[in-house]
Amino acid sequence: MIRLFSWISFLSICVSLSAVAAERPNIVFIFTDDHCEQALSAYDDSRMSTPHLDRIAKTGMKFTKCYVTNGICGPSRAVIQTGKHSHLNGFVRNGNTFDGSQQTFPKLLREVGYQTAVIGKWHLKSTPQGFDHFDVLIGQGPYYNPPMLTGDIKAEPTKEENTGYTTDIIRDKALAWLKEDRDEEKPFMLMFQHKAPHRNWQPGPKYLTWLDDKTIPEPETLFDDYSNRASPAANQTMEIKTHLNVRDLKLQAPNNLTPEQKAAWDAAYDPKNEAYLAKKDSMTEKEIIQWKYQRYVKDYLRCVKSVDDSVGDVLDYLEESGLAENTVVIYSSDQGWYLGEHGWFDKRWMYEESLRTPLLVSWPGVVKPGSECDHIASNLDFAQTFLDIAGVDSPSDMQGESLVPLFKGEQPKDWRQSFYYHYYEFPGAHSVARHYGVTNGQHKLIHYYQLNEWELFDLAKDPNEMNSVHGQTDYDQVQKDLEKELSRLREYYQVPADDTGLMPVKPEKKKKTKGKKA
Numbered sequence: 001m002i003r004l005f006s007w008i009s010f011l012s013i014c015v016s017l018s019a020v021a022a023e024r025p026n027i028v029f030i031f032t033d034d035h036c037e038q039a040l041s042a043y044d045d046s047r048m049s050t051p052h053l054d055r056i057a058k059t060g061m062k063f064t065k066c067y068v069t070n071g072i073c074g075p076s077r078a079v080i081q082t083g084k085h086s087h088l089n090g091f092v093r094n095g096n097t098f099d100g101s102q103q104t105f106p107k108l109l110r111e112v113g114y115q116t117a118v119i120g121k122w123h124l125k126s127t128p129q130g131f132d133h134f135d136v137l138i139g140q141g142p143y144y145n146p147p148m149l150t151g152d153i154k155a156e157p158t159k160e161e162n163t164g165y166t167t168d169i170i171r172d173k174a175l176a177w178l179k180e181d182r183d184e185e186k187p188f189m190l191m192f193q194h195k196a197p198h199r200n201w202q203p204g205p206k207y208l209t210w211l212d213d214k215t216i217p218e219p220e221t222l223f224d225d226y227s228n229r230a231s232p233a234a235n236q237t238m239e240i241k242t243h244l245n246v247r248d249l250k251l252q253a254p255n256n257l258t259p260e261q262k263a264a265w266d267a268a269y270d271p272k273n274e275a276y277l278a279k280k281d282s283m284t285e286k287e288i289i290q291w292k293y294q295r296y297v298k299d300y301l302r303c304v305k306s307v308d309d310s311v312g313d314v315l316d317y318l319e320e321s322g323l324a325e326n327t328v329v330i331y332s333s334d335q336g337w338y339l340g341e342h343g344w345f346d347k348r349w350m351y352e353e354s355l356r357t358p359l360l361v362s363w364p365g366v367v368k369p370g371s372e373c374d375h376i377a378s379n380l381d382f383a384q385t386f387l388d389i390a391g392v393d394s395p396s397d398m399q400g401e402s403l404v405p406l407f408k409g410e411q412p413k414d415w416r417q418s419f420y421y422h423y424y425e426f427p428g429a430h431s432v433a434r435h436y437g438v439t440n441g442q443h444k445l446i447h448y449y450q451l452n453e454w455e456l457f458d459l460a461k462d463p464n465e466m467n468s469v470h471g472q473t474d475y476d477q478v479q480k481d482l483e484k485e486l487s488r489l490r491e492y493y494q495v496p497a498d499d500t501g502l503m504p505v506k507p508e509k510k511k512k513t514k515g516k517k518a
């Protein structure tokens, strides 16, 4: 009798658990690499239109201050997996290997019955853990014909060859998983992650000549001379003028194309290159920078265009299948990017263009369509947000906040008013000095701690961050307040006083660059 009763209880718990699980929203996390707000028309439509990404903003919420904690690819991904700053998750710079044995949000979602998958760019070196299914690029992955590593929670991963444009391949794999491989009894969490528009911005076959007849506006700071700031801004190696190589500029074709792809590529680029090379010797230095800017920015926008198309295809499928009704769609990128601002390409800095990353969220019935949120959000919050969406309490050692109250339009009185940033990768690619800092969205204090140099910016008066007001009498109080807040945040997040345990101090061996200097 007792046994029978136990069985009935057990069965009823199972039934109610599966009923709860079935009601839990699905999560589609769409993620790109290096996509900035300047190339997403929901934020800025001066360069291109991204109608499909804009659909997420129109049906949902746009965050205007989503900041990353460490503006570089691998570290950002590790922060998202763990909900912890780089110094605690152990992945402080590209080149580190993610310790996949630690607590991550996909593992916690699996524990409560979610089916989890990651398709596309992973870039954490170690094999993905906590995913029922993964199909990921190996390392950075090429723009064309990418080999990928595929596996599941039980089996050893296998390498697969693919032919085609990487953005399209990742889209097709994500759609195939949604249509054919998903367990319909379970809610799911899919990380749909593109390589694009990462360097070196190789457009897909469909967009090789798109924008050829257009001139993209130049940013106000394209010819920045780096005066009125600390020394690092002048000492980087990420200038359009000097540091783009022949592959970046498409003066040399990619070396891994099929004959058909190569023919299409050459047909698009050869005439443009010949025209440039014929007049190059008579161009001024300024005109050459302007030409490089146009070439670079158009290729970047072309890559984004394919991403936008792929997002449209996935959104269409969610709608057609009826899944959209109970699916949270989140769009973000691993950090922002310079589209010529300060004369730069790349990221890394705590300056606005790379500190901010896009964040769009649609959730039918929960997020008000067309809404906007100006609270400070962060990639540090994503793990806890995903857990909250699934109705799971987040572990106490995660360091972010669930964004779900903000999704609901609430105005939490105790929401963060300031934000801590820390970049470590020096010496390293593009020679950006190590720095940490604090911003409250109005003012920003940056410390280049190996050099003991500081910058303070008044973002309302100087949104382009061209003039540091550090040490100026008018800003005495602001500076003191931010110094105090910086110390408080470093203590709160348990940042070690000395970072030598996290980063080697000696220069790394210089890697061979893939393309010659242009």
Ligand code: CA
Binding pocket: 033, 034, 072, 073, 074, 334, 335
């Ligand atoms: Ca990136």
